[in-house]
Amino acid sequence: MDHRAVDQAERINKSNSPVLEYCGGAVSPEMQPPKLLWVKENLQESWSMVLRWMDLSDWLSYRATGDDTRSLCTTVCKWTYLGHAHMQHINDKVSRDMEACGWDDEFWEEIGLGDLVEGHHAKIGRSVAFPGHPLGSGLTPTAAQELGLMPGIPVGTSLIDAHAGGVGVIESVPPSEAEEHDKEAICNRMVLVCGTSTCHMAVSRSKLFIPGIWGPFWSAMVPEYWLTEGGQSATGALLDHIIESHAASIGLANRAASQNISVFELLNKLLETLMIEQNQSFLGALTEDLHVLPDFHGNRSPIADPKAKGVIYGLTLDTSDKQLALLYLATVQGIAYGTRHIVEHCNTHGHQINTLLACGGLSKNHIYIQEHADIIGCPIILPRESESVLLGAAILGAVATKKYNSLREAMKSLNAAGQVIHPSSDPKVKKYHEAKYKIFRGLYEQQLSNRSIMAQALA
Numbered sequence: 001m002d003h004r005a006v007d008q009a010e011r012i013n014k015s016n017s018p019v020l021e022y023c024g025g026a027v028s029p030e031m032q033p034p035k036l037l038w039v040k041e042n043l044q045e046s047w048s049m050v051l052r053w054m055d056l057s058d059w060l061s062y063r064a065t066g067d068d069t070r071s072l073c074t075t076v077c078k079w080t081y082l083g084h085a086h087m088q089h090i091n092d093k094v095s096r097d098m099e100a101c102g103w104d105d106e107f108w109e110e111i112g113l114g115d116l117v118e119g120h121h122a123k124i125g126r127s128v129a130f131p132g133h134p135l136g137s138g139l140t141p142t143a144a145q146e147l148g149l150m151p152g153i154p155v156g157t158s159l160i161d162a163h164a165g166g167v168g169v170i171e172s173v174p175p176s177e178a179e180e181h182d183k184e185a186i187c188n189r190m191v192l193v194c195g196t197s198t199c200h201m202a203v204s205r206s207k208l209f210i211p212g213i214w215g216p217f218w219s220a221m222v223p224e225y226w227l228t229e230g231g232q233s234a235t236g237a238l239l240d241h242i243i244e245s246h247a248a249s250i251g252l253a254n255r256a257a258s259q260n261i262s263v264f265e266l267l268n269k270l271l272e273t274l275m276i277e278q279n280q281s282f283l284g285a286l287t288e289d290l291h292v293l294p295d296f297h298g299n300r301s302p303i304a305d306p307k308a309k310g311v312i313y314g315l316t317l318d319t320s321d322k323q324l325a326l327l328y329l330a331t332v333q334g335i336a337y338g339t340r341h342i343v344e345h346c347n348t349h350g351h352q353i354n355t356l357l358a359c360g361g362l363s364k365n366h367i368y369i370q371e372h373a374d375i376i377g378c379p380i381i382l383p384r385e386s387e388s389v390l391l392g393a394a395i396l397g398a399v400a401t402k403k404y405n406s407l408r409e410a411m412k413s414l415n416a417a418g419q420v421i422h423p424s425s426d427p428k429v430k431k432y433h434e435a436k437y438k439i440f441r442g443l444y445e446q447q448l449s450n451r452s453i454m455a456q457a458l459a
Contacts, residue, residue, distance in 0.1 A: 232299075243328060248319060291334070
């Protein structure tokens with residue numbers, strides 16, 4: 001959610017460094033180089049004091065073990081580290097730390113952060129490891145005491161939280177003998193990790209360069225596969241904002257509390273009642289006059305425009321809870337159209353995604369998932385284990401203990417499918433969403449036109 005480094009990201013993207021090819025053609029203000037440059041330019045005293053710069057998951061590993069080895073996941077996905085420099089190590093029989101040979105020193109010097117190259121990259125990572133690699137000698141006595149555990153318990157090299165969700169869910173498909181030994185089957189899936197924001201994870205055997213989509217990141221989630229990572233910067237956070245900024249919000253929250261249900265559950269009930277009252281044949285049709293472009297916090301993918309703005313088309317003077325329910329539904333649909341845009345964009349550039357898997361808080365909302373299935377036209381598999389991020393973290397621990405020979409083996413053993421949500425077979429639903437999707441795409445095009453008109457007026 002931290003977008004303060006938009007200016008720094010724009011300057012970095014003028015560098016034409018080859019590392020930019022591996023993050024969709026441009027760094028995002030959510031990545032670490034622009035954030036680090038912002039700190040250097042705005043908090044110079046802090047900058048001069050820092051011994052190490054670390055991603056959260058690497059910091060937790062370091063606190064647990066005292067080992068400063070960084071994860072291929074964090075460094076590749078957020079720090080412009082070129083993980084494919086380690087391709088020759090993937091078949092090493094003995095898991096080990098690897099000297100960090102994937103940094104592009106010219107890039108750091110060109111963007112004004114050459115001091116991070118000093119001391120063999122001591123501040124940003126001298127050594128890296130594949131996720132699940134055991135770190136140091138396991139839990140240090142200090143960390144063990146703080147956590148109430150035994151010293152020496154193995155600690156696996158980390159994943160970013162969303163990527164742990166990917167590891168915890170991407171093999172959660174109903175059993176099929178045809179897919180059992182098919183190395184390509186996993187490449188037809190995309191994982192949606194739906195929380196405050198949403199990450200869209202897909203893997204491929206070959207590297208696919210897709211404008212506006214982060215990656216390709218080698219072995220950053222599933223070993224030996226290239227990761228493509230789309231995303232929406234605000235999804236759960238956007239729904240919260242839409243609800244909490246509405247005049248009916250407080251009354252609705254009180255009603256939900258009195259019924260001992262969530263606000264989302266109450267809104268879903270209201271929508272089902274409205275569908276009956278208005279004699280609609282399907283729920284989505286309630287928003288024919290209401291359209292939402294969900295880029296309230298910029299567009300991470302596939303347009304990669306951090307300056308994009310949100311749009312609500314179709315407002316009236318109505319401030320009732322029913323109107324809030326419709327606005328909530330239109331926002332859910334806007335988010336789903338954004339995911340459809342990402343899926344279509346990835347498939348246009350070489351992916352063959354035909355199945356979605358969803359985890360995270362929003363995946364527990366049945367209307368949210370059904371609208372996504374109807375709008376994208378793909379079945380959505382929910383994993384049997386709802387806390388997929390925690391399962392992914394547990395898989396890293398299981399690999400670190402040598403209980404499994406590889407991350408992939410552990411994933412296949414511990415992932416399991418739960419409910420499968422299919423898109424509606426009603427042709428009216430498909431026709432309706434095709435029309436709304438056309439309007440959705442037009443809202444951004446209109447925004448670009450408006451931006452150009454105003455820029456000319458102020459020139």
